[in-house]
Amino acid sequence: MACPDAPVIDATASSDDFSAPLLAWYDRHHRHLPWRTPPAETKHGVLPDPYRVWLSEVMLQQTTVGAVQRYYLDFLDAWPTVDALAAAETEDVMRAWAGLGYYSRARNLKKCAEAVANDHAGRFPDTEAGLKALPGIGDYTAAAIAAIAFNRPAAVVDGNVERVVTRRAAMETPLPQAKPMIREIVANAVPDHRPGDFAQAMMDLGATICTPRRPACVLCPIGTDCAGRVLGEAERFPLKAAKIEKPTRQGAAFVAVRADGAVLLRKRPPRGLLGGMSEVPTSGWNARSDGVADASAAPFAAEWRSCGTIRHVFTHFTLELAVFRAGPVSRAGADGWWSGPADLPHEALPSVMKKAIEAAIPGATSKS
DNA sequence: AATCCGTGGGT
DNA sequence: TACCCAAGGAT
Known part of the structure; x- marks a missing residue:
């Protein structure tokens, strides 16, 4: 590209080139994260394990x-390689992911x-296209793995x-409309050298300096090469489309307790809200409609006593869940299983379900 | 293309 | 309290 005699800064250094000051800043101020290979090592060609x-x-x-962080270390401890994870029981993975x-x-x-284990001999593809063909890997993740683990100049x-x-x-175009423009700008800014560090430097900058509120512009390595800062209104960006109001739904949850302290659980459908996770029996609430909010929706007849109401905020709706407890009950689990006090903290219970159980039996879901 | 999908911490 | 929003993906 540049001829050897060219000055370090010349006319070819367009205003789109901010990678140099950014990388210099990253060398000094990068975050230390358990999955990250620090720049002192990547500079010598050391690349992180693609699995990690x-x-x-x-x-x-x-x-x-x-x-x-905690989940990452727990997963790595339980399944150190992609082959180990591939051989794991799905239920164990869901339990480890719970929360x-x-x-x-x-x-x-x-x-x-x-x-990866079965079709790629246990090795991750080293291209964006190859990565994106895998489940759960979209535009961002494919580019991130390609850049960080394989040193490819991905945006x-x-x-x-x-x-x-x-x-x-100082882009006045709102998100998500602005996404193609942003991608193009980033693609033109990725340095041939250290594309992985560049990606992580941009994210560290956004996380520690160019924060959503009260950005620390005086500390920013991009300096006054930033229209938002020069205008004194960096915090106004990015513009975003108006958000929609989230509805509040009602429902009920039923904590049935056996004489030995076991709680009746069941499995949610494999897809959709909290798909594949465990729950206590509930009335038929969902994001679009209320469920019965009283004990008439109980899974079986018993003396259901009210334990109050919990509130839980999902991405697109708020749930108010009336919690009922009955026990000791002696009834064969028609549709689920009984989880004893030692097992309950390790079940694949989403936070909303732990919250409901805690309302009925304080401390029942806390680990060790 | 718009909608669906969790949770917890910060302000 | 209420709101924001975080290293997004699938459909």
Whole structure:
């Protein structure tokens, strides 16, 4: 590209080239994360294990770094390789994922591991297209794995990158309409050298400096090469489409307790809301309609006593769940299984279900 | 293309 | 309290 005699900064260094100051900043201020290979090593050609990159990236989809760390280490401990994960019981994977949310990720994680183990000899594809063909890997994750694990110049665009780019360009086009423009800008900015570090530098910048509220522009390595900062209104970007109001739904949950303290559980349908996860019996609420909110919807006749109401906020609706408890009951689980006090904390119970059980039996779902 | 899919922390 | 939103993907 550039001829050897050219000055370090010349006319070919367009205003789209902000990778150099960004990478210099990343060398000094990068975050230390368990799945990350630090720049001191990547500079010497050391690349992270694609399995670990993939595992972390899937967990990080719409999920904060703080929430992911413990799950990541637990998964790595239980299943150190993609072959180990492929050989695991799906139910064990769902249990390990419980509480992290977006449970289709866990189902696809298992499917993806099986595909890599069985169809790719246990090695992840090293191209964006190959990666994107796998379950649970979309545009972002394919680009991230390609860049970070295989050093390919992929345009990695996540929420952080969208914020950094729209602010730097003072982009008046709202999301998601602006996505193609953002992708193009990033594609033109990816350096031939260190594309993986560039991707992670953009995300670190968005997470620590170019934050959603009160960005620390005075500390930003991009400096005044940012229209949002120069205009004094970086925080106004990115513009977003108006959000829709989320409805509140009503329902009931039933905690049946046996004499030995076991609780009746059942399995939710494999797809949809909390798909494939476990639950206590509930009335038929969902995102679009209320369920019966009193004891008339109980799974069997018993002395159901009210334990109050819990509130849980999903992505697209709020649920108010009236919780009832009965016990000791002696009834063969028609449709589920009895989970004893030692097992209950390890069941594949989503947070809303733990919350309901806690309302009926305080402490019942807490581990050790 | 718009909708569906969790959860917890920050402000 | 209420709202924001986080390393998005599937349909």
